[in-house]
Amino acid sequence: MELPTYAYFEGEIVPYREAKVSILVHALNYGTAAFGGLRGYWNEGDEQLYLFRAEDHFQRLLNSAKILTMEFDETPADLIHITKELLQKEGYHQDVYIRPLVYKAEEGIGVRLHDIKAELAISALPFARYVANDTDAHVTISSWRRIDDNMIPARGKIAGAYANSAFIKSDAVRSGFDEALVLTSDGHISEGSAENVFLVRDGVLVTPPITENILEGITRRTVLQIADEILGIETRERRVDRTEIYVCDELFLTGTAAQITAVTQVDHRLIGSGKMGPITKRLRETFDDVVRGRVQSYSSWLTIVY
Numbered sequence: 434m435e436l437p438t439y440a441y442f443e444g445e446i447v448p449y450r451e452a453k454v455s456i457l458v459h460a461l462n463y464g465t466a467a468f469g470g471l472r473g474y475w476n477e478g479d480e481q482l483y484l485f486r487a488e489d490h491f492q493r494l495l496n497s498a499k500i501l502t503m504e505f506d507e508t509p510a511d512l513i514h515i516t517k518e519l520l521q522k523e524g525y526h527q528d529v530y531i532r533p534l535v536y537k538a539e540e541g542i543g544v545r546l547h548d549i550k551a552e553l554a555i556s557a558l559p560f561a562r563y564v565a566n567d568t569d570a571h572v573t574i575s576s577w578r579r580i581d582d583n584m585i586p587a588r589g590k591i592a593g594a595y596a597n598s599a600f601i602k603s604d605a606v607r608s609g610f611d612e613a614l615v616l617t618s619d620g621h622i623s624e625g626s627a628e629n630v631f632l633v634r635d636g637v638l639v640t641p642p643i644t645e646n647i648l649e650g651i652t653r654r655t656v657l658q659i660a661d662e663i664l665g666i667e668t669r670e671r672r673v674d675r676t677e678i679y680v681c682d683e684l685f686l687t688g689t690a691a692q693i694t695a696v697t698q699v700d701h702r703l704i705g706s707g708k709m710g711p712i713t714k715r716l717r718e719t720f721d722d723v724v725r726g727r728v729q730s731y732s733s734w735l736t737i738v739y
């Protein structure tokens with residue numbers, strides 16, 4: 434993976450190699466950090482880098498910080514400003530992934546959330562595909578369960594909670610799958626290891642509601658909106674049983690990294706015909722047009738970098 438040249442660290446842009454923390458820093462020991470992940474899409478024709486829904490991503494980051502009792506003076510607009518400055522300095526002319534991080538930065542021993550100074554860091558690196566097999570992914574239902582809102586809030590994008598995602602992902606990949614879906618403690622479909630999930634049944638686009646211990650995905654929100662407004666597809670947020678996944682017509686995962694990843698097999702059962710379905714295909718094309726600035730009516734979702 435190509436690493437950045439610069440990072441925003443302790444209030445300024447510094448060489449990436451100088452953006453370092455101590456081994457006793459609270460967040461590293463106790464997982465008391467939260468992160469974001471947004472993309473910048475390069476548009477060759479416009480010679481422009483577009484950040485997708487940056488305001489929403491930074492608002493979610495600040496909400497995560499709030500859950501972890503961190504206080505920052507910066508607004509989402511301030512964070513967009515810093516990110517633009519960082520990207521201009523990097524000078525990327527390709528798709529990028531931006532990783533903002535808020536973390537409990539003091540060194541010492543003691544598990545708690547309160548009275549620990551927090552810091553904010555941002556870095557950005559070149560990035561293309563996340564799920565290698567994004568048109569034909571094979572997934573399994575994980576034997577792990579999703580963390581509950583009353584354990585580690587999933588809507589918080591809290592670093593420590595990603596140990597749960599890592600168990601889910603690695604066990605799936607080492608068993609030969611591309612990804613896994615994970616169930617809530619009471620056995621309903623929650624989401625993927627780092628993606629939300631959608632299924633199509635009888636022409637209706639269905640996704641679990643935000644009360645199913647999912648991360649409130651910004652791609653999820655985007656797909657719900659463009660399915661309704663551009664493609665005129667009926668959408669529904671409701672609980673999903675495990676075996677609905679086996680009998681649905683189409684299935685896909687959404688996330689900033691995964692974008693819209695078509696799933697064609699679950700636990701060795703074919704989804705639909707075993708090929709990417711027509712609704713998934715149309716959503717992927719429309720999504721790509723939107724994020725690269727080719728749909729005028731959604732241009733308010735984009736931030737111009739250069």
Ligand code: PMP
Nearest residue numbers: 627628629648650651652688689
């Ligand atoms: N669920 C989890 C657990 C995630 O880590 C992510 C990636 N951020 C998502 C869903 C998708 O969220 P988004 O579309 O905002 O990237």
